[in-house]
Structures are given as structure tokens and as C-alpha cells.
Amino acid sequence: MTPEEFRHAGHALIDWIADYRSDLEKRPVRAQVGPGEVAASFAAEAPRAPQTAAQLLTELDEKIVPGITQVQHPMHFGWFPSNASLASTLGDIASSGLGTLGISWESCPAATELEQVVCDWMRQLTGLSGNWQGCIQDTASTACLTALLLARERASDFAQNRGGLHGEQRALIVYTTDEAHSSVVKAALLAGFGELNLRRVAMDPHSRSMLAPGLAQQITDDIKAGFKPAAVVASVGSTGVTAFDPVAEIAEIATQHGLWLHVDAAMAGSAMLLPECRHLWQGVEAADSISWNPHKWMGTILDCSLMYVRDVEHLVRVMSTNPSYLRSTVDDEVLQYRDWGIPLGRRFRALKLWYHLSIDGIDAIRSRLRRDLDNARWFAEQVAATPDWQVLAPVSLQTVCIRHQPADLDDEALDRHTLAWVHSINQSGTAFMSPSILNDRWMVRVSIGVEATTRKHVEALWQLIQQQVQQGAE
């Protein structure tokens, strides 16, 4: 494809995207295809005869779009908001268009340095001190794995340079709670700690926040038993019920015992753009690493997960490689982001954050986040004020956990009832929410915060839910 063919096809694609984003509200929220349907619409072998870009647009319409759950749809309340603001989308397109290679500073100085710049902008915008340096990872899962590798190597005094974990006399222990994201346990297992060395610290039964005294006690017990406490992962805005572990108290205990403290603020990091929310991670300055995802509520298109550390020297010592074929004459003066994570080659992700901040502007982003907080409060009030309905967890941000709980249902019937009404709505395509298990019972997470979601959509959702429950009862 020549640049002129690209120009022509690119214009058509931009028009197609603009139309697609304009028409989102007319589509069902959840993809309406069954398992295997999309795959079956493609040939079993790669095309031999080239197709035109125009033909692919038709195929996008016919084969791909029906297979997309519309997370940009204003009636999408599932999982967490995964906003892909059009300003950041433009930056992502610029990244594709430039076709850069990010394997070293030399391969694209602009990619390295703009990433330093925007990570520092974001640091300031979330109220973090100048002690932190950041990078962009793909996801919070990868950031958490990286953090636990850093913890493992600090606690073992660089066992990777000796016999690895085999050589360690005392098993290294990782602390978190059952409310932590699934990626935390995954990261701990992949980092090699082993299931038996993971501790699920006790939580407050209502808020599902880690109980700091429980952590302290567990650490003391583990030390007595001959183990070596290594890391604690604190959840700041958990996925289940948006629980907030008490970072300041945890940090004090972590510091006392020399544990690595990783703060997983994947979702709630966006809230830290609002000064009035920062009390929710009070004490964060004493952590060792922080990650959060602008690609969620804030709306910088996936994938864009920020990771900050205080001890860059330690990070680089654990993660670095420096083969001769990647060396340049200025290596002592520049930063190599390949030494900050797992992949060597990196896309120019800083562009989408730069575009997002520059075009939308931080004031508009903050206003939108505040709108969503208001909408969530309103929604929670409606639910709480309605007979047989319950709000099941504190609404600290924009996710509301709810259940319709008529008096005559036993536990299993209640689960069936909950899944019935939420699946009916999800399957209808009118709106989408995530069923989730809380204390062994199904409930429904209503996560408000899609860029296009206004009060009127939240009102429509509450009407829809009540109608569905009413219909189910008839």
C-alpha cells in the first residue's frame, strides 16, 4: 500500500470511525453474537487475492461490529468504564502512523522523553510528590507482576543473581486480601512465590478493606514461623466493591518490617485527579510502587497503565538488559524504558496521553469525573430508598453494588433471581451490568462513568432495572 492509497483509505476509515462513534447509542450494548459466530464468518485460510480497504470496511460492518460489546455506549455499566476518548484515539492513531520502534532511547528519543514528560504531568495531576518516576505499562496486571518481582528481589537480596528462589532458606510471603483483583494472585504465582506463601489478610466485613492490625499480626506470626514477609499489595478501589485498603496504616507496617508496598489503584487512580478524593489513598507516598489505569475511567484509550516507583535504581537492576547490539554513545545520559518492564519493544503510548490531556484538557476531564460521582450518588440514593432494594457496599466512587432482595427468597432462589434479571437486561442489549459474587451471593455492579453516560442514562437504567424485576415477578 502506497502513502497515497493510505491517504485515500485512511480518510474513508476516519469517516467510518466518526460515524461509528456517532451511532453507538443505536447499537445493542452487549455483542449479540454467539460463541464461534464471528470466527465462522471468516475463511479458514488467509486470502490469497488482495482485498481493497473498502471491502474491509464492509467486513468491519458485517462481521466485526456485531461482535463488539459496546463499552463506549452510554448504557454500558459493566466491569469498569473503559473510555477511549476521541482525543486520545487521535493520539493513538498518530502513534500508529509514525511507525516508530521503541527498543532503546536511540531508536526513538521522542518516545522515551515524551513518556517521561507525560508521566510527570500525571504525577503532578494526581498530587504525588517528586519522589516518584513513572512509565507506561500495558495493564495493571503487568505492573503488579513487575512490582512483585521488584519485591521478590529486594527481599531476597537479588536471589535472581544467585540460585533464584530455590536457594532461599526462608519462603517469601506476599500479603493481600480476598478483595484484591485476580491479577494480584496471578502476579504472585507467576513471580514464583507459590500459593502457600500468599496470605489473605482479614477484612472489614462491610467495607471489605484490609484490617491493618490483621496484617501486623499475620506478619508477626509468619516471622515467628520462620518465613520472610516480602510484599503487601494494597487495593485502592477494588474491582468487586471499590474497597479501599488503609494505605497509611499498611505503609507504616510495611516500613517497619521492610516489606515492599505496591498500591494497586487501577480503577481509583483516575479519582486521584480530584483533590477531594485523595484522602482515599492517604499515605501513598510511603509505598514503593503505584499503578493505575488512565485507560479506565479517565479515558485514555487502552492500553495505558501508569506505574510509578521511588527507587528507580532497584527497578533497573532487576529488569535491565544491555546487550551490545542495543548500546549507543549516549547510554549514560538517557533513560531506557526497556529496563522498566518486561517487553523490549514498546509502542509510542505517550502520544495518546499527550493528546488526551492537550485536547480535552484536565479541567474538562475533572468535570466529567465529578459528574459521574454525582450520578453514582444519585443512583445509590434511589436504590437505597426503594423497598426490597439494597446498596451492598459503601459508594466511595462511581460503582454501586446492588441487589433486589424480596423477603420471600432463600439464598439460592435469591441468586437465581439476581442472575435472571441482570442476564435479561444484558441479553436484551439495552444496558449492560456485571453480575459479581459478594460474600458467596450474586449481586450486580453498576459502574457509572462511560464518557457518554449522562444523568438521563442513569435514570433510564434505574427505570429499566425496576421494570425488569417487576416483569420477572409477573
Add this chain to the structure above:
Amino acid sequence: MTPEEFRHAGHALIDWIADYRSDLEKRPVRAQVGPGEVAASFAAEAPRAPQTAAQLLTELDEKIVPGITQVQHPMHFGWFPSNASLASTLGDIASSGLGTLGISWESCPAATELEQVVCDWMRQLTGLSGNWQGCIQDTASTACLTALLLARERASDFAQNRGGLHGEQRALIVYTTDEAHSSVVKAALLAGFGELNLRRVAMDPHSRSMLAPGLAQQITDDIKAGFKPAAVVASVGSTGVTAFDPVAEIAEIATQHGLWLHVDAAMAGSAMLLPECRHLWQGVEAADSISWNPHKWMGTILDCSLMYVRDVEHLVRVMSTNPSYLRSTVDDEVLQYRDWGIPLGRRFRALKLWYHLSIDGIDAIRSRLRRDLDNARWFAEQVAATPDWQVLAPVSLQTVCIRHQPADLDDEALDRHTLAWVHSINQSGTAFMSPSILNDRWMVRVSIGVEATTRKHVEALWQLIQQQVQQGAE
């Protein structure tokens, strides 16, 4: 930013990209900025007043472009080709435009299923049997880490479900060579094996291929010494000198001793699109995992690394998570790519591979690869036929390792001479090559295979090199 504003700005951006790609040849190959220059051109704080997309285009021109090493430039011969074909770029733009969320099949069935389709197309196009199932990872580094985690858990019978590596009586051993990519050692260290448990198997001194008898002997020795051999990583087209480890022989030994065999074909995988090159990984069917990067020579825009495994059940058992908030009613019938790698959220990467294959077509891609093989053979012949010049390693594909070696230079003077002429050319911006160390001496890798590079550019390079060496001598 509204869809209509996006439409307007998107058209301008597409024009800008088309112009940029057209004008590439006029720019210096290597970025002409010094350390810190790009960063210094941005404000220390995020902009408060929104900027227009038009303003950002100006900033792209003024601040970003000078900081890019032009790996799409026809005179770029550095590292490995990192082609970003415009067809695949278009697919990447479609991915951005759709703004999908890939955390489960349900969140975007089309992303999961198109990935299955294109990975299977690529499997067929590289001559792999139907025993392999694939996914797209960001890079070969991540694929290698994933492979070594799979190896670790198979060799330890799922130690992650017990005490992790702490609990193992016998240290697990990983085998590779000094010629393997730096990411192999990095992956082994991050996976927790430890430096003392990595074996660098002896190589043929000329081809730098692993000596299979050396591997067999080392394994026997390790077993006698009470260790547990766990994994071997074979390089198929190494980064240094494009060395090929003998996969068939290694596979036989690996099978005999129950080792996991990971084939790292990051670069040379593209060559497997050509039936006449497949002898270079003969025996690959007996491996356990394979990875290679369409984002290199083949030209699907970064990041697009294919990973294939035979035992999907094992893969998923090691990498899976299944929290309640990600479950759907069809989980038993669908594939969850989150269980194939580290990140939970995934971009819709299959689109760029689909666009690339559909618009460019496999025949044109294969022709281009053959052109590059021809050009490399021609270049190597010129070098070999010129007094005082040496081709230092077999030219199995498209990278030629060369040195100008006048008789009167001792080793250190030779290193200074080599670095002097290559740095002069690189700094001039006229062409770019990668200096690299081979057997403790600097040499220069000339990696041919940028999409825009024709014979005339390779001829120009050879003239330029000879002139530079001549000038340096005067």
C-alpha cells in the same frame, strides 16, 4: 472531542501521516537530537488550556519528528527491520477507532475470534501443523517469559500451587547459549530460576549455533549433580549473527529428558513464510512453544508477536484467572485470551494482521522477503570480494555481519576503527547500522529488509561505507 471534531482532525492527521510516510527518505535516518532535548521542548506541567488538534500537528512536526530514528527509512539497516506496513497501520487505526475492551470473550467476541482466525492463518502460512494454537503477545520477550513460566510449572508439577520455587528440592535448570537474545536471560531471571541455574551451552565457533551434544552432556551432568533440567530455549535466527540452533536435535534431547523446548524465532519467523527457508527450523513440530514477530521483517506494525503452544490446557492452567466479575453464561464454549498471557486487558491487535494479510496479500509479502534475501546475498558478495573486508558469519537470511580489517591494526585499534566509521555514518543521518560485539570485538550488523529498501539503497550503502572507511584513513 465530538465525533465531528474527530472526523475533521482525523482527516488532517491522515494527510499528515501520508505526507510523513511519503517524505521519509528526505529525513535523516537517525534522530538528530541529543539527550533531554525533546523533553526540554515541553512544558514542565500539563497544559491547562486545551489545544487544538491542528496545534498538535505542528508540535508533532517541530518536537516529535526530529526525535524519531526513522526505522521505515530505506537507508535504515539497524537492529532488525521493524516494518510498519501501511495496510497494517490502517488496521491498527481501526483498532483504535473501535475503542474495544479485551478482557474476556464477552467484552469483545470479535477480538477473541478474529485473533483465533488470523493466528491460524499465520500457522498455515508458516507451515506449522494443526497441533498448534496461537495468540498475539506484545513482544517475543513476553512470549519467552510466558514460555519459561510454563516450563517452570511443568517441571515442578505446579509448584505455584504449593510453595513456589522455595519448596523445590532440586533446582530447575534452563539451557540456552550466549548467542540467545538478551530477553531469554531476562525471562529466566524474572521467572525465578536464578543465574546459577542458567546454562550457556557450547556453540559452534563459526555459526554460533548450539552444539546439541554439548546440550546432552550438560543435561546429563546436571542430573548427576542433583539438578532438574526444565527448559531449553533454541534461537532460530539470533539477533547477533542470525544463528540457528539445530531445533530437531535439540527437540530430541528435550523430549528424552522431558524439558520444555521454546523456540525463539522472533526475527526468522518471517522467513518461515517462505517454504524454501523452513529447513532452518526443521524439527520445530516437537517444540512446546514458538514465538516470532510479524512486527519485524514481515511488517505488521508493532506490537504483534505470535506465540504458539501445543498444550493449551497446560498454558491455561498456569496463566488463568476466573474471578466472578469476569464470568459470562458461555464460558464453557469460548476461549479467554486473558488466560494466555500476563495482561488482562488486551487491544484488538488481530485487526492489523488481518488488514496486512488482506490488503497486501501473502504473495506480495513473500516476494518482498525474497527480494531482501537477494539483496543480502548481493551485499555479502560485494563485501567478501573486497580486500580487507570480511563477512563474519553465515548469511542465512538478510543480516550481514561485516568488518573492515586492515592488516596493520591490533585488536583495540580495530575496535576503534570499526566504531569510528559506523558512528560517523550513523551520526551523519545518511544511513544507520548497528555496531555489535562478536567474540569480544566490535563488528557491524547490516540488517537489510525495510519495506522501502531496494537494491539501489543497498548499493548506495556499500558505496557510503567504502567512502567512509577511505575518508577515515586519509
